[in-house]
Amino acid sequence: MESLGELLKAWPAGKSLTDQADRKLEELLADPLVHRLREKHPELDEQAVRLNLNRVYQYVTEYRNCTNCPGLDQCPNDFEGHYTLLSCDTVQERVQLHDRKVACKKMIARRNEERIKKRIRSFYVDDRALKSGYSALEILDKDPTRAEAAYRVIEYIDRTKEQGLQPNGLYLAGKFGTGKTFLMCYLLHELAKADYSGVIVYMPDFVEDLKSMMHEPAKLRETVEMMKETDLLIFDDIGAENLNPWARDHVLGSILNYRMNRKPTLYTSNYELDGLERHFSFTSKDGDEVYKGQRLMDRIRPYVDVIMVTGDNKRGLK
Incomplete structure (x- = not known):
């Protein structure tokens, strides 16, 4: 899967990296998935999203990949059969975003079937x-x-x-x-x-x-x-x-x-x-x-x- 850094580097010349990041930030903030994430974690403000832009981008991209799943053998996510899940907490008044890889339903089903066959x-x-x-x-x-x-x-x-x-x-x-x-x-x-x-x-x-x-x-x-x-x-x-x-x-x-x-x-x-x-x-x-x-x-x-x-x-x- 293409990373956010690679995506920004590929943008047309003449735009600063900051402008590119701002544009991508606006797109992510407008995404319904990010809206739901921020409703679940009200402390996740715009600045926290900016600081974790790559994590949020991966979260949204992998969710879309899973929504249009081509099957495990063609999984486009970084870790086959897994998607990124985000959680949020506040440490000393500073918002921290955490990501972890979670097995999708198809991967869980495959593992269960392999366990059965064994x-x-x-x-x-x-x-x-x-x-x-x-x-x-x-x-x-x-x-x-x-x-x-x-x-x-x-x-x-x-x-x-x-x-x-x-x-x-x-x-x-x-x-x-x-x-x-x-x-x-x-x-x-x-x-x-x-x-x-x-x-x-x-x-x-x-x-x-x-x-x-x-x-x-x-x-x-x-x-x-x-x-x-x-x-x-x-x-x-x-x-x-x-x-x-x-x-x-x-x-x-x-x-x-x-x-x-x-x-x-x-x-x-x-x-x-x-x-x-x-x-x-x-x-x-x-x-x-x-x-x-x-x-x-x-x-x-x-x-x-x-x-x-x-x-x-x-x-x-x-």
């Missing part, structure tokens, strides 16, 4: 589902057939905000493309605003990646500990993974065993609970292991509220 970690989930904006009305109106499910998710969010982390998580079951992941991302986004941390894991890719983590014990330990300790853990599309006994019993089982009675775990799946149990009871290596499937489900079934998500397949639709 509280959410995703593994193999499309980031677009987490970065998009959300509104409760959009969640409810997007597909009337899933409105009941959406209401229950919103109720869960409200309960958590009022009462703290819930003893039970949610289990969203339904066919492909009905918006289960979208609803869970909305839940994470809303609860991140309330300072809850969250992790969402796309199960098919996570289980495949575990094979390489077997040879990186430090990375595996760090990943498992994060999933154990986060406030909200979501296993997305559970049941679609190709399980092996080690991933089922030593990784998934360990995480769920730690979290039950501590923190809620949430799920999306194309299976209902009985179908998920059958899925867990079979591995590509050892075949049918009904007992181990039941054992894992004992760490899921009692700790979730089931929500059936109905509606049309929206994948591929704009």
Whole structure:
């Protein structure tokens, strides 16, 4: 932003600096914003404005820039996303004007959004589902057939905000493309605003990646500990993974065993609970292991509220 000193130097030759300053002083004194400032601080007389001409000029200029805001990325003010705010006091009968930089609404909103995003970690989930904006009305109106499910998710969010982390998580079951992941991302986004941390894991890719983590014990330990300790853990599309006994019993089982009675775990799946149990009871290596499937489900079934998500397949639709 051009300073008042630079502006005065650019005035046509033949006019003294004093004349230029007097002209600029008259313009500022006539500005409605300065009128309001002087009404708020009656002690701010013409002499005080003259002595603080550069501060008052910057105050007025940045206010106008903000009134016609071109967006944060094109912010013309000296300090991006901030404007000058003036205050006044009197010390030993001398009026003193003070300026400070204040973050604008757009900058505050950006910082809040960045804070929210830092509280959410995703593994193999499309980031677009987490970065998009959300509104409760959009969640409810997007597909009337899933409105009941959406209401229950919103109720869960409200309960958590009022009462703290819930003893039970949610289990969203339904066919492909009905918006289960979208609803869970909305839940994470809303609860991140309330300072809850969250992790969402796309199960098919996570289980495949575990094979390489077997040879990186430090990375595996760090990943498992994060999933154990986060406030909200979501296993997305559970049941679609190709399980092996080690991933089922030593990784998934360990995480769920730690979290039950501590923190809620949430799920999306194309299976209902009985179908998920059958899925867990079979591995590509050892075949049918009904007992181990039941054992894992004992760490899921009692700790979730089931929500059936109905509606049309929206994948591929704009």
